Amino acid sequence: MKYTLEHSQSNIVMNLSTSIITVLLTFLCTGLMANWLIQRWQYRNWLNQQRFLGAEKQYEALKAVADDISKVSAKRLSAMFRVLSALDQSADRLEERRKIYSDAVDEWNQNINSFQYKTTLYFNWGMTQRLEHDINENFVKIGGRIERNIRIKQINDQAKISDKQEILSQLFKLQGILGNFHRDMLNxxxxxxxxxxxxxxxxxxxxxxxxxxxxxxxxxxxxxxxELFRIVLTSFELEKPARRRH
Structure with missing residues (x-):
């Protein structure tokens, strides 16, 4: 009887010890797993935040390039229209407009290389080609004709400008080209x-x-x-498709 009681007590102690150990191990494993999951979740959130910040900086740089090109090109085009209209006005007005035009040309020339580099970097090579051939070359070509007429008027204030309307038509055409270019950049x-x-x-x-x-x-x-199933992805998720994400 005494042996049976002792044996029963021993079994109870062993079972209790086993239960305690099981609970402790379960708690420990659960804690470790939870900690691992939390760390992984925090890391993924941090990584996504860094990717978002990178995408945001890229967007801001893209917008800055578009704004700068739009501003400087519009300034030069406006100066070309104004100095062309001044060819039929007084010498003082022509000189005033010529200086404004000259400043606009200088600003454009100082920035064109940077514009080409940034357009290639943030947009694409096609946009850079359009900037060079459709816009800059026309600026140079039409600007050369305007400057030639300015020199003629400076020599002889009474000289008639025979190709003014033709130059004006070219400027309007260039204005349309610039408008399309700015629209595509904006898109x-x-x-x-x-x-x-x-x-x-x-x-x-x-x-x-x-x-x-x-x-x-x-x-x-x-x-x-x-076919109606849709998902929404951020810009950095598009760069790294789900089938390759870990």
């Missing part, structure tokens, strides 16, 4: 703004499956009209 800036702050909507189709996570692909299997 790129707005797209970057939307992808940075709002995200880009991606539809479920074969060419974009790389952007869908495994869970999203499984979810798509149970959607009746899968």
């Amino acid at each position: 790129v800036v707005l797209q970057k703004q939307a992808s940075t702050y709002q995200g880009v909507e991606i539809g479920y189709n074969e060419s974009d499956l790389q952007y869908f996570s495994t869970w999203q692909l499984i979810k798509a299997l149970f959607i009746t009209r899968v």
